[in-house]
Amino acid sequence: MGNLILKRLLLAVPSLIGVVIVTFLLTRALPGDPAAYFAGPAATAEAVEEIRVKLGLDQPLIVQFVRYIGDLSHGDLGSSLTTGQPVAAEIKRRLPASAELTLLGLLVSMAIAVPLGILAATQPGSLIDHACRVVTTAGVSLPVFFTGLILIYVFYYKLGWAPAPLGRLDIFFSPPPQVTGFYLIDSLIAGNGALFVASLKQLILPALTLGIFSLAPIARMTRASMLAVLSSDFVRSARASGLSSFTVVVTYAFRNAMLPVITTLGMVFSFLLGANVLVEKVFAWPGIGSFAVEALIASDFAPVQGFVLTMAIMYVALNLIIDILYGLIDPRMRLEA
Amino acid sequence: MTALAATVRHARYVMGENPVTGFAFALFVLIVIAAAFGPYLVPHDPFASDTIVALKPPSLRHWFGTDQLGRDVFSRVIVATRLDFFIAIASVVLVFLMGGLAGVAAGYFGGWTDRIVGRIADTIMAFPLFVLAMGIVAALGNTVQNIVIATAIVNFPLYARVARAEANVRREAGFVEAARLSGNSEFRIVGFHVLPNVFPILAVQMSLTMGYAILNAAGLSFIGLGVRPPTAEWGIMVAEGAAFIVSGEWWIALFPGAALMIAVFCFNLLGDGLRDIVDPRRRT
Numbered sequence: 001m002g003n004l005i006l007k008r009l010l011l012a013v014p015s016l017i018g019v020v021i022v023t024f025l026l027t028r029a030l031p032g033d034p035a036a037y038f039a040g041p042a043a044t045a046e047a048v049e050e051i052r053v054k055l056g057l058d059q060p061l062i063v064q065f066v067r068y069i070g071d072l073s074h075g076d077l078g079s080s081l082t083t084g085q086p087v088a089a090e091i092k093r094r095l096p097a098s099a100e101l102t103l104l105g106l107l108v109s110m111a112i113a114v115p116l117g118i119l120a121a122t123q124p125g126s127l128i129d130h131a132c133r134v135v136t137t138a139g140v141s142l143p144v145f146f147t148g149l150i151l152i153y154v155f156y157y158k159l160g161w162a163p164a165p166l167g168r169l170d171i172f173f174s175p176p177p178q179v180t181g182f183y184l185i186d187s188l189i190a191g192n193g194a195l196f197v198a199s200l201k202q203l204i205l206p207a208l209t210l211g212i213f214s215l216a217p218i219a220r221m222t223r224a225s226m227l228a229v230l231s232s233d234f235v236r237s238a239r240a241s242g243l244s245s246f247t248v249v250v251t252y253a254f255r256n257a258m259l260p261v262i263t264t265l266g267m268v269f270s271f272l273l274g275a276n277v278l279v280e281k282v283f284a285w286p287g288i289g290s291f292a293v294e295a296l297i298a299s300d301f302a303p304v305q306g307f308v309l310t311m312a313i314m315y316v317a318l319n320l321i322i323d324i325l326y327g328l329i330d331p332r333m334r335l336e337a
Numbered sequence: 338m339t340a341l342a343a344t345v346r347h348a349r350y351v352m353g354e355n356p357v358t359g360f361a362f363a364l365f366v367l368i369v370i371a372a373a374f375g376p377y378l379v380p381h382d383p384f385a386s387d388t389i390v391a392l393k394p395p396s397l398r399h400w401f402g403t404d405q406l407g408r409d410v411f412s413r414v415i416v417a418t419r420l421d422f423f424i425a426i427a428s429v430v431l432v433f434l435m436g437g438l439a440g441v442a443a444g445y446f447g448g449w450t451d452r453i454v455g456r457i458a459d460t461i462m463a464f465p466l467f468v469l470a471m472g473i474v475a476a477l478g479n480t481v482q483n484i485v486i487a488t489a490i491v492n493f494p495l496y497a498r499v500a501r502a503e504a505n506v507r508r509e510a511g512f513v514e515a516a517r518l519s520g521n522s523e524f525r526i527v528g529f530h531v532l533p534n535v536f537p538i539l540a541v542q543m544s545l546t547m548g549y550a551i552l553n554a555a556g557l558s559f560i561g562l563g564v565r566p567p568t569a570e571w572g573i574m575v576a577e578g579a580a581f582i583v584s585g586e587w588w589i590a591l592f593p594g595a596a597l598m599i600a601v602f603c604f605n606l607l608g609d610g611l612r613d614i615v616d617p618r619r620r621t
Contacts, residue, residue, distance in 0.1 A: 018460030022469075026476040141602040143552055145559050146575055146594035149582050157585050164583065274467025278556055282579065293560045296475055308472035312464045 004327045012320045019312040024068050027305055028061070077306035082298050087306035091288050095310075096181025097168055098280065098287030102272050104184075104203055105210025109268070113215040114261070117222025121230060122249060132219055139216035144275040148209040148282035155205060162205050165283040173198050206283040214271045217264050225260040229253045262326050266319045273311055347614060358610030364603040371418040381409035383416040383569050392586055402588035404577065410589060414596050417569040421600065424481065425550040428488035429543045435489060436496025437532075437539050443497065444504030445527050454501065458494035466491040470553055474562045484563035488553045492546050499542050503535040537615045545608035548601040555597050571597040
């Protein structure tokens with residue numbers, strides 16, 4: 001097992017190197033002169049020159065790259081042009097908000113998609129099978145920011161069930177003492193039930209938006225792999241042995257059908273992390289996505305850079321975890337390693 | 338010509354079997370008409386603002402209502418079709434050229450070419466795609482052209498992989514051997530013998546990714562990249578309408594959003610239908 005994890009870790013290394021090279025090249029691809037860019041529009045020629053030397057832009061590309069790696073190894077992602085604050089600190093401060101939203105979004109989408117896929121597979125051609133197909137097609141066609149706005153209109157403006165889409169907490173509440181950075185968990189640790197409900201209310205609509213957007217691949221994969229498993233020999237044997245259909249479907253088929261679903265989680269996370277940016281903008285969510293969007297509008301490049309790098313590293317790490325998880329669940333993978 | 342006739346017959350059969358594809362095709366024709374003739378068909382000037390009629394709900398005069406500047410939302414939605422359609426088509430054609438050629442070369446030549454193309458595709462896949470597209474547009478500059486380029490780049494791995502697999506299968510095929518023995522150069526074989534054979538599969542890929550391309554581009558302009566106001570584009574129109582959703586003016590964001598959704602839906606259905614026509618085995 002340790003062998004397998006080591007092997008996967010080694011496989012992630014070239015991805016990480018690629019990610020760092022690409023993010024480095026993106027800064028150097030800035031239109032015009034990066035020094036003038038970082039100096040701002042009002043800078044004099046001397047100021048631009050000073051910035052050029054300070055940023056090391058007068059050095060050859062390879063030296064700049066080594067310097068970039070050096071900065072990264074210290075966790076230095078540069079400073080924001082507009083606020084002057086270090087980007088890494090800001091990202092670290094905002095990361096829990098994004099992570100809480102994304103993970104809850106994943107939970108929502110799993111909670112809808114997996115049962116839907118199973119029901120569709122156990123009753124092919126039935127109403128629920130068609131419903132599954134419609135939901136998955138609609139799910140990938142709906143622009144995620146559009147879904148969010150519709151939910152806001154219906155549940156905030158029309159029905160008044162949801163709170164105003166303005167961040168993680170209503171202004172009357174103050175955030176719980178930070179332990180994990182997830183308000184749901186931290187408020188429970190603090191034993192503050194009202195705070196838990198308040199943060200859950202803020203979370204429901206954005207998480208549902210993310211969930212609707214990402215449920216299509218999960219539902220489709222669950223259905224397909226469930227269909228394949230249900231027609232396999234061991235399920236037929238289980239049926240022939242007189243086991244109840246519930247036992248056959250849940251204990252025998254479901255556990256085997258989940259394996260391919262776990263591999264699609266990689267793609268689902270690519271969807272989720274991208275959609276997260278849009279959802280954060282719609283719901284004024286104070287995560288790293290809205291940080292990047294605000295910086296983009298102000299043409300402030302360092303935060304965008306830091307954001308892209310953070311997201312990519314998280315994505316590589318998530319894929320790694322999924323791979324390892326797969327190895328843990330499927331004994332065959334252990335034998336191969 | 339007989340091959341064409343057979344394809345047409347098969348296409349008609351698929352349409353008959355699957356009315357949804359026929360419906361999607363009809364929608365597609367509507368979108369093309371709106372893109373081609375939109376500016377001549379609309380009842381109002383999409384850029385003329387008239388603050389007296391600002392923020393009016395849909396009525397007989399303004400079918401989709403008016404926005405905060407009193408511009409006619411219906412006219413803007415129709416006129417926007419051209420730009421969104423152009424972005425989607427341009428990015429798919431671009432990625433077809435980049436990914437298709439690189440993938441065919443990788444699959445046919447193997448070796449270093451294969452390794453380099455594979456490495457590039459893997460590196461792109463290491464990013465969440467929308468995030469990478471954001472980074473690319475931010476770095477290259479905030480223009481529509483760069484939205485097209487970014488959308489093409491994030492789709493590169495998909496095309497390169499499909500093209501690679503298909504070219505690899507045909508590498509030792511009889512017709513390739515024959516072309517080689519008749520003295521064709523390797524590049525000629527790739528360009529005139531392998532590529533035309535891989536083309537139908539890539540064409541399906543193009544129509545399958547059209548929907549994603551439109552979504553990606555609209556998402557980028559929604560967060561303020563590429564298209565600038567007052568340009569009529571679905572993503573930016575939804576962004577402009579977003580501020581008014583909380584005060585109940587739903588029509589400004591709803592109609593462009595619905596247009597976007599219908600376009601994506603149509604491309605996805607059409608892609609599935611086209612796949613049935615080109616490759617009946619992959620039908621699901």
